[in-house]
Amino acid sequence: MRLMLICLSLLALSACEGRQSVLNPAGRDAQEVLSLIWVMFGGAVLLWLTLGAIFVYVTRMEPREMPRRWGEMLIVGGGVIFPVILLGALLTYSLPMMKPQRDAKPGLKVHITAEQWWWRVDYELPDGSRVTSANELRLPTGRRTGLVLNAHKVIHAFWVPALGGKVDMIPGRETYLSFLPEEPGIYRGQCAEFCGASHALMAFETVVMTPEDFAEWLTAEAEAATAPASGEAVRGAQVFAREGCGACHSVRGTRAVGQVGPDLTHVGSRKSIGAGILNGSEEDFARFIAHTESLKPEVAMPSYDHIAPEDLRALVAYLEGLT
Ligand code: CUA
Secondary structure, X not given: OHHHHHHHHHHHHOOOOHHHOOOOOOEHHXXXXXXXXXXXXXXXXXXXXXXXXXXXXXXXXXXXXXXXXXXXXXXXXXXHHHHHHHHXXXXXXXXXXXXXXXXXXXXXXXXXXXXXXXXXXXXXXXXXXXXXXXXXXXXXXXXXXXXXXXXXXOOEEEEOXXXXXXXXXXXXXXXXXEEOEOOOEEEEEEOOOOOOOOHHHOEEEEEEEOHHHHXXXXXXXXXXXXXXXXXXXXXXXXXXXXXXXXXXXXXXXXXXXXXOXXXXXXXXXXXXXXXXXXXXXXXXXXXXXXXXXXXOOOOXXXXXXXXXXXXXXXXXXXXXXXX
């Protein structure tokens, strides 16, 4: 009884959030994955019920020794013919599903590299140039997007359950996944391969937009950073330069051209910071800068807890203004 309760509550917990669930598909690929899940589940239930029925029959209903010919029929029928037909049918159903994913020509290409523990995101424009962003993926509806996946140091896995399958990201070897999103919304993605101390803190938001909104957003994202608007933000830009943030981070249009950490050109417009772990409010920005190492264990960025509170506030004003 207790075991059953535990199992049932685990089942309930596993699907409590819709925006990161295979049970709430928002794209064609995820819809196919879900259909596959139900068909496979149905096949498994059918097999289990059949075996259960045979077991009940031979132990309860007809426990006496059965004629040899009957026994042989049961072994050949239930042990060979039935599984071959069932598994063959499931295989025939599932194999063709792999084809459209591989053959489809993507309308948009995005290069994603997994870092310790964040995501480098590059949108490839039709002329071959790239727009660099980080820790957030934006996709248009109704258009297949090809994701070219890489990893820098160790193996990670790319997974946005509401949009499609899961693919490993392997250092030195490019892998590929494509999505056809259909429902505008915000869906959570999560690294799905243990990759070190902060593996669980390696997430991101996927913002699915209408094609018009997406085109507008991409044009804005390709622009250089906006100049600081307020006096406080101007001072924040000075703190940014003084603390050497530009050695690791890029802010396009400024002297910050570091490549080690996430690009911050439009960090103020992102839905989350720290690779999906904080919401991006003023307090979150300040917390992340001052307590990086405790919020994200073993990350390359040190905690900037020596910055004076008013300087930290100015720095946050500057970063939040980078929209
Ligand atoms: Cu990256 Cu787990």
